[in-house]
Amino acid sequence: MCGIIGAYSPSPATLAEDVYLGLYALQHRGQEAAGIAWTDDDGSIVCRKGPGLVHTALDQAEMSRIVCRSAVGHVRYATAGGSAACNIQPLTANTLARGSFAVVHNGNLPDAQTQRIALEGRGALFQSSSDTELILHLISHQPGRPFLDALSQALRHLKGAYSLVFLHDDKLIAARDPWGFRPLVLGRRGDVTYVASESCAFDLLGARMIRDIEPGEIIVIDQSGCQSFRIPHSSKRQFHCAFEYVYFARPDSIIDGVSVYNARKNMGRALARSCTRCLGGCKQLERPLVTGLPDSGTIAALGFSEESGIPYESAIVRNRYSGRTFIEPTQRVRELGVLKKLNPMKQMIQGRDLIVVDDSIVRGTTSIKVAQLLRDHCGAKGVHMCVSSPPVAYPCFYGIDTPSRKDLIAARLEGEALRKHLGVDSLFYLSKAELVEAVGLPESRLCTACFDGNYMEEEDNEQSDL
Ligand code: SF4
CATH class of the missing domain: 3.60.20.10 (Aminohydrolase, N-terminal nucleophile (Ntn) domain)
Structure with a gap:
């Protein structure tokens, strides 16, 4: 990119x-x-x-x-x-x-x-x-x-x-x-x-x-x-990258007529509707709190909070001077980056069920570290990971450096096995239909290949005449 x-x-x-x-x-x-x-x-x-x-x-x-x-x-x-x-x-x-x-x-x-x-x-x-x-x-x-x-x-x-x-x-x-x-x-x-x-x-x-x-x-x-x-x-047909709206673009940009900020907030709202339904209206949760993984999960977390009525706090603080972990080149630096980058506030989290909104899970490294930090270091009663995109199960060939399929955690594990692997109490993803609705463009204009494997077809059969 x-x-x-x-x-x-x-x-x-x-x-x-x-x-x-x-x-x-x-x-x-x-x-x-x-x-x-x-x-x-x-x-x-x-x-x-x-x-x-x-x-x-x-x-x-x-x-x-x-x-x-x-x-x-x-x-x-x-x-x-x-x-x-x-x-x-x-x-x-x-x-x-x-x-x-x-x-x-x-x-x-x-x-x-x-x-x-x-x-x-x-x-x-x-x-x-x-x-x-x-x-x-x-x-x-x-x-x-x-x-x-x-x-x-x-x-x-x-x-x-x-x-x-x-x-x-x-x-x-x-x-x-x-x-x-x-x-x-x-x-x-x-x-x-x-x-x-x-x-x-x-x-x-x-x-x-x-x-x-x-x-x-x-x-x-x-x-x-x-x-x-x-x-x-x-x-x-067109193939506007859906991942620009999920993660990559700045929220203050407007892309193909769609405000990235509004799209992310809509993703959070849709996630709240399906998530609170599954959690039985969240009644059994202990003083639930919504927070976003900064920065790209924050706006979806605000949408989640508005829709669900569960309070939002910036309970995880990001070191502004560290790079974005998703784009750091090696596994070792990536793992260090999570710890250097995110600092959860214990006094806000201890004894509570935390609903953590993240934009996507790629390798799963960040999610595992965050769940450990929240539970072991901050004393969270429960960690509920809510992802404002569908599972990333296929690589991108169009300019975003997602790893090969074998390194994508959602390509190897799903459902209960993935939840256990990440070490969270519950795990929710946005569906593809909810993502498309949140962006507001017709599905026929969006690329969602990293979620569903539907890559651009061979559409041009003209012969090269170099
Ligand atoms: S495969 Fe995913 S990241 Fe790549 S262009 Fe399509 S939607 Fe965007």
Whole structure:
């Protein structure tokens, strides 16, 4: 998962600093590396990038001095290609035929290896292991076509998740895959136009959101304004990632017309209805208390409390300076991260039944540690784990780094066996139907593959004519 942003101004402006601030707002989408590219006075593309968070990878003072008309930025969380320096974005290319361009990408292309082997067979030399470079090669393998034409032909051959922003020829070009896996939104402040992964980036920039970029849409932004084109690829249905609403996106973002905050609160409400039904109205619970696993379980916990009438307290405090455990790379660091990150307040918990709302259970490591902490260290009478998504039982191939199926706890255990394994007194999940209803989009527009294994079908039978 990554975050991307682009900015275009018809007159020179401090756009690199805008992009820097936008990346800062999108930091939750990737913490491994960050980069910014902009178009210089002479039309060449300049790029700065490095490992780490935005403020360590980039020099804010330098960015604030840059005056340009177009810029793009990227925060990286490695899915395809690993953490090597050569995979840090933006990726840039200099060609005699089409000039220079830079690209930032959010998403994942499951068939990238197959396409890469085919391109290498035709003489292509790759410099990185990232699937984003494949897109550059596909463009370069459209000889004689103008850039926009070459781009739309290249995208026609891609199957999977891609939200892209290009810098080319003093233009900003944005594209979203025909299935709409990853979000991409259009915003404006005065005469500056922005494209970003999430609308929360616009809030920091004082920009207003115009609209979502549609699945299958290419937008070209230049001196003459914004023009919209279509990727020549039809798709039977859309696949907006349901997990963006559950966990990944910031709650203050609006994605495909849906407030992430409202969706999470609806998930908590739905969970409360089924959970309190099963617990017999919770009458047998000892001074029950609802709490959320911070931060992504908190809003669903508020919804749960409102719906059930059971009081809510922030009984588990998160160390704001630790990373998100779900995206830390090794098992050892992940386990340490849970203890470093979460501190339950004993005086609030002792002797009570605690309803703990979490957004999802992936490996189960966090849930086991939390249940132990609450019972053994804080003296909770009971720990009732309520999960505001269905069991994650299948891996994601579209840009979220869920582990392989053998490491997903819900793929190996279910029901009573899973409850015992986690060490909780009761365990409740949201059903897929409840999740879809909570988001409020038709099921035919959502990807729920990590919950039900229904991956995108092979929908494009057009033959490659590279
Ligand atoms: S498989 Fe899951 S995480 Fe991946 S795109 Fe689909 S809903 Fe999102």
